[in-house]
Amino acid sequence: MVLGDLGKRINRAIRLMSDATVIDEAVVKEMLNEIAKALLEADVNIKYVAQLKNRVLNRVKFEELAAGVNKRKMIQGAVVDELCALLDSGRDPVPLKKGKPNVIMFVGLQGNGKTTSCVKYAHYHQRKGWKTALVCADTFRAGAFDQLKQNATKARIPFYGSYTETDPVKLAIEGVNRFKLDKFELIIVDTSGRHKQEKALFEEMEQMSEAVNPNDVIFVMDSSIGQAAEDQAKAFRSSVSVGSVIVTKLDGHAKGGGALSAVSGTGSPITFIGIGEHMTDFEPFNTQSFVGRLLGLGDISGLMNMINEADIDKDVYERIAEGHFTLRDMRDQFENIGKLGPLSSVMTMLPHMQNLLPAGKGKEGEERVKQFMVIMDSMTDAELDNPKIQFTTEREMRVARGAGVFPTDVRMLLKQHKEFAGVVEKMGSMKGLKNGNMNMLGKELPKMINPQMLKKMGGAGNLQSMLKQAQQMENSGAFKK
Numbered sequence: 001m002v003l004g005d006l007g008k009r010i011n012r013a014i015r016l017m018s019d020a021t022v023i024d025e026a027v028v029k030e031m032l033n034e035i036a037k038a039l040l041e042a043d044v045n046i047k048y049v050a051q052l053k054n055r056v057l058n059r060v061k062f063e064e065l066a067a068g069v070n071k072r073k074m075i076q077g078a079v080v081d082e083l084c085a086l087l088d089s090g091r092d093p094v095p096l097k098k099g100k101p102n103v104i105m106f107v108g109l110q111g112n113g114k115t116t117s118c119v120k121y122a123h124y125h126q127r128k129g130w131k132t133a134l135v136c137a138d139t140f141r142a143g144a145f146d147q148l149k150q151n152a153t154k155a156r157i158p159f160y161g162s163y164t165e166t167d168p169v170k171l172a173i174e175g176v177n178r179f180k181l182d183k184f185e186l187i188i189v190d191t192s193g194r195h196k197q198e199k200a201l202f203e204e205m206e207q208m209s210e211a212v213n214p215n216d217v218i219f220v221m222d223s224s225i226g227q228a229a230e231d232q233a234k235a236f237r238s239s240v241s242v243g244s245v246i247v248t249k250l251d252g253h254a255k256g257g258g259a260l261s262a263v264s265g266t267g268s269p270i271t272f273i274g275i276g277e278h279m280t281d282f283e284p285f286n287t288q289s290f291v292g293r294l295l296g297l298g299d300i301s302g303l304m305n306m307i308n309e310a311d312i313d314k315d316v317y318e319r320i321a322e323g324h325f326t327l328r329d330m331r332d333q334f335e336n337i338g339k340l341g342p343l344s345s346v347m348t349m350l351p352h353m354q355n356l357l358p359a360g361k362g363k364e365g366e367e368r369v370k371q372f373m374v375i376m377d378s379m380t381d382a383e384l385d386n387p388k389i390q391f392t393t394e395r396e397m398r399v400a401r402g403a404g405v406f407p408t409d410v411r412m413l414l415k416q417h418k419e420f421a422g423v424v425e426k427m428g429s430m431k432g433l434k435n436g437n438m439n440m441l442g443k444e445l446p447k448m449i450n451p452q453m454l455k456k457m458g459g460a461g462n463l464q465s466m467l468k469q470a471q472q473m474e475n476s477g478a479f480k481k
């Protein structure tokens, strides 16, 4: 999870408070001091940290609390709400209009991730069905057009640019007009940056904005500058009408929390975050979801949206409900998860699941899943489709050779499959599960899971509440079949 350490420290402070025999003002103050320390180390401005502490304390008036009130839950809720408030700009982003040409201009300093984010943004919307195109109006940095061209080609996004034209405004107008004629719905204009905020950059931005009349201006900012983001965001806002912000490089910076809160403090909504160099290392930003994942509480509604949007094979869930789980089903499952997004991100959407992936090990888990898929690709159809398959040592060695791995890797895969298949078989024998009886599943599933793993998932209670949330989402029609 992005900012995993910050989340873990806040979580630990909340847990210590919850474990205290008596929860009084002193215990709550101690918890808030720990949370404040963690936030300050993430470079959150001291003024916001003090505000958060005061607001939580004001909400928990001990002398006025009625008997029987669940103090732990109430205090936890207050902390979550105030963390959300810390990241909430109070303003909605500019909505995009389907079926119309939306011109979006990207601005930011050089090297902050503007070009990369333009392509990620285009790719994200293209996957959601928007007719999207890119215009490279960065004539300042040599190589900017090549970078955009290469990435746009990889993502199959139409683009416009020139190696010879030196006037960025002229280029932008030509590109936007061409794509408007072709009825593109999202026309993204990448503009030049500079190493620092300087007159020439702001003048160019103003001219460009007047010329292409954008529906939205997105400011791209590197999170590594922490709370200094406030001044940068204000400077850009005073020059062009910035509608929203994309905060990049949150994958590697301890100061990310400071940057996010500082930007929100300027009143510009953060719409996306960049969490790596790859095209899919890009996530929509929503305060509730972000705080939920930061604290390991999960984001079931975000996960359901991802599942609905991804083109995944849902038949495998039917087979599981019937109690069958072959190696091919396991392969399909891995493929489905891969379609949702990076494994490390998907895991944080499930409550307490990030505990299963130790800090910084998300990529390792992803590599392991990829390796398992290569191993399964070296098996025969008969092996993949027989739920009770037994491998001889000879076959294990042959499959390992075919996949270019060690026989121990093959054995590890078979062991995992056997464990899953066992749970699935027991689930299949439970009457009512096929009709989606989550209550029954909530009671029975904890008995089938290895106790250590169950503990890491937050215990039986958490598993039940997770299933309940999923059921509520399903009942509300959020999960389309």
Ligand SMILES: Nc1nc2c(ncn2[C@@H]2O[C@H](COP(=O)(O)OP(=O)(O)OP(=O)(O)O)[C@@H](O)[C@H]2O)c(=O)[nH]1
Pocket: 108, 109, 110, 111, 112, 113, 114, 115, 116, 117, 138, 141, 144, 147, 191, 192, 193, 194, 248, 249, 250, 251, 252, 273, 274, 275, 276, 277, 281
């Ligand atoms: N780790 C990480 N790297 C990123 C992220 N976003 C961008 N980068 C990297 O940051 C570097 C600079 O990104 P660019 O997109 O070229 O920056 P730019 O703002 O367009 O720069 P100019 O075009 O010169 O203004 C590249 O190496 C990117 O791969 C991110 O979210 N995480």
